[in-house]
Amino acid sequence: MTVSTETIISLIVGGLLAIILPVAAVIIYKLRRRYTWVVSAMIGAGTFLVFALVLEQLLHRVMLPVVSGNKVLYCIYGCLAAGVFEETGRFVAYKLFMKKHHTAQNAVMMGLGHGGFEAMALAGVGLLSNALVAVSVNAVGYDAFVRQSTAGNAELAAAVEQQIETIAGMDFGIVALSLFERLIAVTFHVCMSVIVYKSTEKGRLRLFPIAILLHALLDSAAVMYQVGAIGSLITVYSAMVIMTAAVAVPTYKIIGSDRRRENPR
Numbered sequence: 123m124t125v126s127t128e129t130i131i132s133l134i135v136g137g138l139l140a141i142i143l144p145v146a147a148v149i150i151y152k153l154r155r156r157y158t159w160v161v162s163a164m165i166g167a168g169t170f171l172v173f174a175l176v177l178e179q180l181l182h183r184v185m186l187p188v189v190s191g192n193k194v195l196y197c198i199y200g201c202l203a204a205g206v207f208e209e210t211g212r213f214v215a216y217k218l219f220m221k222k223h224h225t226a227q228n229a230v231m232m233g234l235g236h237g238g239f240e241a242m243a244l245a246g247v248g249l250l251s252n253a254l255v256a257v258s259v260n261a262v263g264y265d266a267f268v269r270q271s272t273a274g275n276a277e278l279a280a281a282v283e284q285q286i287e288t289i290a291g292m293d294f295g296i297v298a299l300s301l302f303e304r305l306i307a308v309t310f311h312v313c314m315s316v317i318v319y320k321s322t323e324k325g326r327l328r329l330f331p332i333a334i335l336l337h338a339l340l341d342s343a344a345v346m347y348q349v350g351a352i353g354s355l356i357t358v359y360s361a362m363v364i365m366t367a368a369v370a371v372p373t374y375k376i377i378g379s380d381r382r383r384e385n386p387r
Contacts, residue, residue, distance in 0.1 A: 123264040125256035125290045133256065133289075136297035137249030140304060144238025147308070151234060155227050162228040165215050166235025166315065173211030175243065178203055193349045200345035205337030212236070212318040213330055226380035229319035230312055237311030241304040249297065252289045259286055303359065310340055310366045313373040320376055340365045 148163045181203065189195040212232070220228060259267045264286065272279040314333050321329035343361035346352045 130256045132294040132297045133249045133253035140246035141242050158227045158231050159223040162231035163235030166232035167239035169211040169215045170236045170239050173207045178207040201338040201342045205334040209333045216322045226377040229316045233312030233315030237308030245304045306362050313369040316373045
């Protein structure tokens with residue numbers, strides 16, 4: 123088995139776009155909003171790293187073996203985990219690091235950093251890693267690659283073979299769909315960053331649990347797809363788009379209100 127040149131090019135281009143576009147978004151937003159604190163993007167990236175890639179994964183090691191045998195529990199846990207960790211991370215970051223930069227524009231920048239780093243870590247690194255595997259398979263041969271990468275472990279060999287088959291079946295359409303999913307996710311992260319920013323103001327703490335629930339709702343379609351309750355990716359992406367669009371409306375109003383408050387005419 124070999125991986126087609128089209129697949130390899132698609133993986134490389136998709137991976138590079140997943141890394142370049144988030145950085146470009148931060149730069150463009152900074153140029154358009156000169157007084158935005160660009161460090162907010164770094165804080166957003168750090169928040170995702172600590173709360174999603176470290177703390178949440180530690181809890182997964184404990185909880186997934188417990189809930190994996192029950193689809194209902196798995197769905198509940200899967201929907202809530204990301205929301206609890208990521209929105210709590212944002213809340214903590216605002217309280218600890220952004221007291222002197224408490225604006226909706228900085229919240230947008232934080233969301234771009236959070237969602238952008240997620241796109242880099244998940245889509246960017248993932249696609250480029252798959253491209254490296256594909257190139258290696260073509261270079262040394264399918265059998266030799268499996269043998270060299272698994273050291274004779276039959277169980278690991280089966281997993282590697284499945285991975286190669288999945289990579290070989292990818293094309294530009296699948297990669298583009300992955301990038302589209304990241305675009306939705308970044309937009310949603312920006313909205314959540316703004317809503318959680320608002321929850322840190324006096325008398326608005328109720329917005330914090332609302333942000334967690336909104337995040338859980340966004341993840342619900344994907345989690346139900348994982349367990350087979352939803353059989354169509356079109357349904358999953360449609361639900362994500364509708365949910366993100368609905369959350370974007372109040373987010374836009376918050377940003378507009380905040381800007382008028384800072385620059386009254």
